[in-house]
Amino acid sequence: MFEIQKVSKQYNGEFALNNISLTMGKGMNFIVGASGSGKTTLLKIISGMDQDFDGEVTYCGKNIKELTTSEKSYFYNNIFGFVWQDFNLLEDLSVLENVLLPQYLKNKQNQKNANNILKELKIFDLAQRKVNSLSGGQKQRVAIARELMKNPKVIIADEPTSALDEKNSETTMDILKSISKNRTVIVVTHDVNLIDSDSNIIDLDEGKFVASPQKNVTKIEKLTYGESHRLTIKNAFSMTKSNVKSKFGRFLVSVLSLMIAGVLLLTTVSGTIASSGQGDIEKLLSTYGDALKDISIVSSFTSAVGTDDNQEEKPNADVSQDIGGLYDQYVGDERVDFTAFLQAFDNIKVTVDGKEYPIEGTGTVPSINKLIAGKMPTGKDNEVVVPDSFVKSMGISNEQAIGKEIDFSSAIYNWDTGDPVIKNASITAKIVGVADNTTYMELEGNVEEFTIGDSFFFSKTGLDDLRGQAGIENEAMDFLIRAKTPTDMIAIKDELNEKGIAPLGQFELVEDIVRLNDQTTEQSGSASMFIGILAVVMVMAISLITGFMRKREFAIYKVSGFNNVHFSLLNLTEKITEIMTAILLMLVTSPLINIATKGLFSASILNSKMLISGVQFIALVGVAAYLTTAIAFIMTKTSTALKTGDR
Numbered sequence: 001m002f003e004i005q006k007v008s009k010q011y012n013g014e015f016a017l018n019n020i021s022l023t024m025g026k027g028m029n030f031i032v033g034a035s036g037s038g039k040t041t042l043l044k045i046i047s048g049m050d051q052d053f054d055g056e057v058t059y060c061g062k063n064i065k066e067l068t069t070s071e072k073s074y075f076y077n078n079i080f081g082f083v084w085q086d087f088n089l090l091e092d093l094s095v096l097e098n099v100l101l102p103q104y105l106k107n108k109q110n111q112k113n114a115n116n117i118l119k120e121l122k123i124f125d126l127a128q129r130k131v132n133s134l135s136g137g138q139k140q141r142v143a144i145a146r147e148l149m150k151n152p153k154v155i156i157a158d159e160p161t162s163a164l165d166e167k168n169s170e171t172t173m174d175i176l177k178s179i180s181k182n183r184t185v186i187v188v189t190h191d192v193n194l195i196d197s198d199s200n201i202i203d204l205d206e207g208k209f210v211a212s213p214q215k216n217v218t219k220i221e222k223l224t225y226g227e228s229h230r231l232t233i234k235n236a237f238s239m240t241k242s243n244v245k246s247k248f249g250r251f252l253v254s255v256l257s258l259m260i261a262g263v264l265l266l267t268t269v270s271g272t273i274a275s276s277g278q279g280d281i282e283k284l285l286s287t288y289g290d291a292l293k294d295i296s297i298v299s300s301f302t303s304a305v306g307t308d309d310n311q312e313e314k315p316n317a318d319v320s321q322d323i324g325g326l327y328d329q330y331v332g333d334e335r336v337d338f339t340a341f342l343q344a345f346d347n348i349k350v351t352v353d354g355k356e357y358p359i360e361g362t363g364t365v366p367s368i369n370k371l372i373a374g375k376m377p378t379g380k381d382n383e384v385v386v387p388d389s390f391v392k393s394m395g396i397s398n399e400q401a402i403g404k405e406i407d408f409s410s411a412i413y414n415w416d417t418g419d420p421v422i423k424n425a426s427i428t429a430k431i432v433g434v435a436d437n438t439t440y441m442e443l444e445g446n447v448e449e450f451t452i453g454d455s456f457f458f459s460k461t462g463l464d465d466l467r468g469q470a471g472i473e474n475e476a477m478d479f480l481i482r483a484k485t486p487t488d489m490i491a492i493k494d495e496l497n498e499k500g501i502a503p504l505g506q507f508e509l510v511e512d513i514v515r516l517n518d519q520t521t522e523q524s525g526s527a528s529m530f531i532g533i534l535a536v537v538m539v540m541a542i543s544l545i546t547g548f549m550r551k552r553e554f555a556i557y558k559v560s561g562f563n564n565v566h567f568s569l570l571n572l573t574e575k576i577t578e579i580m581t582a583i584l585l586m587l588v589t590s591p592l593i594n595i596a597t598k599g600l601f602s603a604s605i606l607n608s609k610m611l612i613s614g615v616q617f618i619a620l621v622g623v624a625a626y627l628t629t630a631i632a633f634i635m636t637k638t639s640t641a642l643k644t645g646d647r
């Protein structure tokens with residue numbers, strides 16, 4: 001039983017209801033009156049949809065104004081049923097799925113009861129039909145059936161016959177009358193022909209009674225809270241299944257947006273785009289070998305092409321520079337792979353285990369492409385790295401060569417006086433490494449390959465001994481620095497230039513690419529960050545748009561008794577289904593995605609390790625989608641999402 005005491009409601013200072021007091025109980029209660037007289041306003045107030053009014057409304061002693069959100073959803077699932085002018089059914093679901101909607105919150109789905117109600121309302125044959133294929137009269141009976149599934153104590157009907165023809169209006173009114181025998185049925189209508197004389201009639205005009213309600217209410221009813229009101233995981237998944245089936249397009253959009261955002265995030269975080277510019281450097285390294293990253297530091301050279309800083313000088317001008325102390329500065333530098341002295345040896349003779357091995361082509365500045373076994377000579381003893389061609393001539397493997405002692409003798413040029421003086425020197429040294437001495441040089445537009453087979457690299461101790469024997473005193477030893485990366489190479493070169501040293505190296509080949517790469521890495525770094533943000537924003541925008549499109553659906557859930565907790569679970573099962581499908585789709589389409597990213601960024605991103613990150617990213621954007629949808633549900637107001645009143 002409703003008790004309405006001194007209820008007033010104003011909109012912009014105008015009274016929609018003005019100090020109304022009445023009671024409504026079991027049986028038919030009609031609220032009638034001209035358009036704008038306050039009928040719908042009264043309905044919203046007694047149903048709890050509008051809790052902002054003056055005065056008091058109680059149902060069986062419970063203050064409607066003070067109902068909490070969760071109490072209200074309990075009322076909407078168990079005590080109040082709603083019948084609307086435009087039915088408010090989920091049009092893409094079947095009749096049975098609609099009728100079972102409030103039942104998802106009960107412990108068990110009472111299919112038998114649903115069948116009975118459908119039979120009573122003569123729509124049993126339509127159970128599997130989609131609602132959008134039904135006539136208006138049939139839809140209204142489905143809507144009433146859904147509300148009867150709540151076994152409600154009150155039915156609140158807002159213009160239930162407005163959209164129906166005369167025959168269907170009479171049928172609907174007959175149904176409402178028959179169910180009012182043991183319920184409170186409140187009907188707002190302008191169709192006075194449908195009202196019979198023994199009903200309670202509340203006639204309004206400009207927010208006041210035209211006449212006081214005629215009939216007074218019978219006995220006081222008791223409010224009981226017996227029914228369970230929770231959504232089980234099983235029910236959430238069966239609702240999800242119905243929703244996916246009925247709105248497959250919407251589901252697909254969500255799945256695709258999750259998958260695309262996951263892959264975009266992957267490209268961002270994996271730096272695929274940022275690293276795509278590395279390809280040019282790789283190409284150069286494969287053409288010119290690792291020596292491309294070498295910086296030679298020599299005390300004198302004949303200036304010609306070869307250093308970009310000296311190109312403007314006269315060709316063939318002699319350059320002398322003080323490189324003393326520089327070697328020690330770069331030995332432990334973290335940008336340096338290794339350093340090696342560039343001593344040329346003439347007329348080399350090498351004896352190992354009493355056998356002499358001839359070395360051809362002596363007198364060239366040594367060169368190293370790669371260390372292929374052992375290490376560079378860094379120790380305090382007499383150590384040496386030998387050419388692999390020499391090891392081959394011994395007929396042993398590179399590994400077997402390591403640790404062997406060689407007797408090395410050679411002629412060394414002494415330039416101390418300014419003129420070359422040949423001196424002999426010899427040493428016994430231990431082999432610590434074997435090098436590939438291939439060098440690549442551009443000759444007339446072609447890159448030619450040479451092997452410098454007399455490239456012996458001694459430790460500082462060993463070389464000091466040899467040079468001492470040759471009487472060299474003044475000249476600092478020439479050396480090379482192998483930079484770790486082309487970027488390191490250019491940084492060291494710039495640093496040496498600042499010190500007034502002109503190093504030698506393939507700087508023209510590397511510099512432009514390195515500088516361009518740095519620039520594009522910086523740019524693509526911000527571009528990929530932008531893409532990452534865009535991906536998340538895209539998913540959130542799609543969820544928000546979908547959420548708003550689902551406003552009516554959310555409102556129908558709410559008036560069926562779903563609260564935020566129930567929806568959170570439904571949202572969770574929906575998102576889990578979307579995320580799992582998106583992950584599956586990504587795995588299935590990963591070969592295609594790889595082809596696309598290879599074309600765009602010259603890198604394939606979905607290798608097995610990356611796929612795991614892809615799965616995590618999809619889950620992550622799924623969480624963003626979950627939160628956005630949750631916000632859309634929470635923000636849905638039933639009284640605005642579901643149209644009320646006469647239209």
Ligand SMILES: Nc1ncnc2c1ncn2[C@@H]1O[C@H](COP(=O)(O)OP(=O)(O)OP(=O)(O)O)[C@@H](O)[C@H]1O
Nearest residue numbers: 011016033034035036037038039040041042645646
């Ligand atoms: N949200 C609102 N904002 C401002 N004014 C409103 C609002 N809702 C209703 N009103 C006003 O309050 C008065 C009562 O409206 P209400 O919808 O309750 O009338 P009604 O009797 O249901 O009319 P109808 O039969 O046309 O649906 C009207 O003057 C209406 O313009």
